[in-house]
Amino acid sequence: MSVAEAVETTTSLAGHNRISTQALTSLAQAAAAEALGVASSDIRADWSDDDGLLALSIVAPISIPALGDVLRNPLRVQALGGSIWERAVAAKATVLETVTRLSGSQLSRVDIRISGAQVTEGGRVQ
Structure with a gap:
């Protein structure tokens, strides 16, 4: 029996993962950085x-043009996802989904406080 078969047939394995x-x-931090366009x-x-x-x-x-x-x-503001408020609200949902999906941890909520703005010169906000 392979390990994969054993895992499929076993309802639970001893031990735990953390x-x-x-x-x-x-x-x-990585999920929020991607959502807000900052490092x-x-x-x-x-x-x-x-x-x-x-x-x-x-x-x-948060990055801003x-x-x-x-x-x-x-129209550049709308192309980036809207106002700072709209982008922060969207970032909350994105961070919650990303962290939950990648870690398997269950989050009750994500609170975001915008501490400043990073102006991007020309081009698309990264």
Whole structure:
């Protein structure tokens, strides 16, 4: 019997798996960085207990286009996902889904506090 067959036929295996807080934090930072268009090193992620589930608190800047770019092309704001508020709300859902899917941990909520803005010059926001 192969290992895969044994796992399929066994309802539970002895032992447990744990993901360290540091690994979860790095994952949350990467997910938030992608959603907000900034470097993961600029993001602070903190965990708390929320009635047995994990609550994630993110403090991060958000990337924004240069004001001159927006004045020349007001549709640029919508192309990036909307206002800062709209992008932060969307980022909450994205971070929650990404962290849950990749870690298997169940999060109750994600709170995001925007701590600043990083202006991107020309081109597409990364």
